[in-house]
Amino acid sequence: QSVLTQPPSVSGAPGQRVTLSCTGSSSNIGTGYDVHWYQQLPGTAPKLLIYGDNNRPSGVPDRFSGSKSGTSASLAITGLQAEDEADYYCQSYDSSLIGSVFGGGTKLTVL
Amino acid sequence: EVQLVESGGGLVKPGGSLRLSCAASGFTFSSYNMNWVRQAPGKGLEWVSSIRSSSSHMYYTDSVRGRFIISRDNAKNSLYLQMNSLRAEDTAVYYCARDPSGSYGQTSYFDYWGQGTLVTVSS
Numbered sequence: 001q002s003v004l005t006q007p008p009s010v011s012g013a014p015g016q017r018v019t020l021s022c023t024g025s026s027s028n029i030g031t032g033y034d035v036h037w038y039q040q041l042p043g044t045a046p047k048l049l050i051y052g053d054n055n056r057p058s059g060v061p062d063r064f065s066g067s068k069s070g071t072s073a074s075l076a077i078t079g080l081q082a083e084d085e086a087d088y089y090c091q092s093y094d095s096s097l098i099g100s101v102f103g104g105g106t107k108l109t110v111l
Numbered sequence: 112e113v114q115l116v117e118s119g120g121g122l123v124k125p126g127g128s129l130r131l132s133c134a135a136s137g138f139t140f141s142s143y144n145m146n147w148v149r150q151a152p153g154k155g156l157e158w159v160s161s162i163r164s165s166s167s168h169m170y171y172t173d174s175v176r177g178r179f180i181i182s183r184d185n186a187k188n189s190l191y192l193q194m195n196s197l198r199a200e201d202t203a204v205y206y207c208a209r210d211p212s213g214s215y216g217q218t219s220y221f222d223y224w225g226q227g228t229l230v231t232v233s234s
Contacts, residue, residue, distance in 0.1 A: 002155060036220040038156070045206055045224040046148075046156060057222065089156050093217045099170050100146075100158040100219055 003028065004090055004103035011109040012080045020075040020106045022090030028101055030071035033093045037066055037075045040087045040105075049088070050075060077108075085110045113137040113223045115207045120228030127197050127232070133190040133207030133225055141165075141185035144210040146221060147192050149203035149230075159205070160192065163215055170215070174200075197232045204229050 005023040012018040022035065029035055037050040048057050050066035053073065063078045073092075077084055090103040119131040131147070147159040160181040161170045169181050180193040190207055205228050208221035 031217075033217040034220065038221075040156075045226055046221075047224070048220065048222045051220050051222070052218070087155075091156075091158075091220060093219055095217075097173070099161065099172055102156040102158065105155040 002104040003094055003097070003101035004092060006088075006090060006103035006106045008104070009107045009109065011111055012077075013111045014080055014082065016080045017076065017078045018080060018108065020077075020088050020090075020108070022073045022075070022103050024071050024073075024092060024101075026071065027096040028071075028092045028094040029068065029073055031095060033095075035066065035068050035073040036091045037064075038089045038091065040089065042086070046089065080110055082110050084108060113209070115209065115223055115225035117205065117207050117225045117228040120205065120230045122231045122233065123197055124234050125198060125232055128193070128195045129197065129230060131192040131194065131205055131207075131228060131230070135188045135190065135207075135209075138209070140183075140188040144212075144215055144219070145183060145190045146208045146210055146219075147181060147190075148206045148208050148221065148224075149201075150206070150227070151200075151203040154203075157203075161210070161215060161219070162190070168215065194230070197230075199232050202230060202232050 038046040040046045053068045054066040094101045146161045162181045178196045207225040209223045211222045212218040
């Protein structure tokens, strides 16, 4: 199983707001290490969505936002659109493993 | 435009070896830490290995340490992954990814990814 825990699936209707969670531990998110989020559309490489907890790369809509508290982080998507249907992964650093760790991914379905 | 292009994947028998390459362009390759991330069929992302910009340090996930070797040639703008003693569980798409954070560790992340190369380990 993954070091970071994400719900396998989340769904929402167009226009709604959804939140994707990412739970870690004291050796990663709980230490204050940055959390980053990636979007992976079917058959494509992952794309950086959020870096450094809550920063958006150029070109990423402000409908996407990140937050972090304690040993958990969240990705919020507002104004849900059909094109948001994808797999979403969180990533951080783990001091015990001395390397990056990913969540297992959440499949977002737009109803 | 930043581009990362992986090559070298294919079908290999258990116990065999394979060398992946990643050709980088559109940025100053020698200034960035680089990484390999893999994704088994139908599964999530897994960090495999990282190498610092100067090749001073390399890092590996536990499952590949001692079998895989990451390296780079800054003169050729290329990243490599030598994979030995391959196992069925190494079957995955292997992505090359750039870390723009400027340091290794707590701030590391991946801003550009290649299209991936498929490695299949099967008899």
